[in-house]
Amino acid sequence: MNKVVANAQEAIKGIEDNMTLMLGGFGLCGIPENCIAAMVDANITGLTCISNNAGVDDFGLGLLLQKRQIKKMISSYVGENDEFERQMLSGELEVDLIPQGSLAERCRAGGAGIPAFFTPAGFGTEVAAEKEVRYFNGKPHILETALTADFAIVKAWKGDPMGNLIYKGTARNFNPMMAMAGKITIAEVEELVAPGELDPNQVHTPGIFIQRIFQGAKYEKRIEQRTVRQKN
């Protein structure tokens, strides 16, 4: 099995205006930089993007926001992005904010064939508006439905032609769940290795969830908040 495509341009073929995408990453950590850049160049618009965050003004999904390519964001936290806040408050951008754990589980459910689940998160808040409430063990829960996407785009550290993926550090975050929930899932990796080079015991995302894979041309891996301590 060989799912390798040449590059980001090749990988995003078939992503059209008004589609729904999932994009892995937490802040700028573990985001599919190369595919985002290719989508900026391809000028695809009207996108609904499911992603925990919306990047910063000049990196990550912020690049697509700047060019008004995103119609709607489904996220849990969108601070750190002035252009986003401006577009949202002015009503240019539709935003659906959902609790982070519910977002992760909704993606996981989407990929796992579970149409909906009950969670306590958000009960009694505006997140619960119009959602079914049920009590389990005396505690209120709200019904959350699964999320899927036309394309899921994830970023991993290493991958092989079968699509098996290994992530590094906290760059794992939403990537494994989103990989499962795309009708077509694209994986971009820092290092594409030959079949057999990944230890099967260490694979995080099984290749069955991946349809296209490529090695990113370059990774900036920008740090959002550089915090250090002094040696003493």
Add this chain to the structure above:
Amino acid sequence: MLDKKGIAKRIAQELRDGWYVNLGIGIPTLIANYIPQGINVEFQSENGILGMGPFPFEGEEDADLINAGKQTITAMSGACIFDSATSFAMIRGQHIQLTVLGAMEVSDNGDIANWKIPGRMVKGMGGAMDLVASADNIIVAMMHTNKKGKSKLLRQCTLPLTGVQCVKKIVTNLAVLDIVEGGFKLLERAPGVSIEEIKAATEGRLIIEGEIPEMVIA
């Protein structure tokens, strides 16, 4: 009166050996600096790490190792890393013994608001709604009043809620309070702070029974 570090130091006294702890952004993050001697805890960050360590030394920052505040961190020996669904399984499944987070408002029945000011600030709830809905033990770390001097301990929250009837304890620059049936029960005063000052800064129902000791902060 306590400063932010003082609030963190006081909350650190609540840590117990062997606990898994989730610290929110802001004052809660400072608590990791004041863990009492002889107490071992592991910090969970909801973006997917257990055993979060201190900030890296300059030059050793790793873009692939951050906390939920997007700050560069290190991993302690014995740390582990996982995806977001697993992370929130730990949280929802009540495997975390203590959650400390900041707030814009807390009501005297334990409701909390900390994610949105309609029309002005909409950053999102991040993991806060999952955390407060599931955690058994939630401490709020915050200033007693806002920048305009208005009380943040209210009869009823005015901002959109993050969770209902979930906060158990509050540590502010003025006091330590438990939330019990009937309101905020005053437990301790910050050094040099009078009961009158706490009364004046608390809009919600305040329960004062007997002598209220001053906090002891090392």
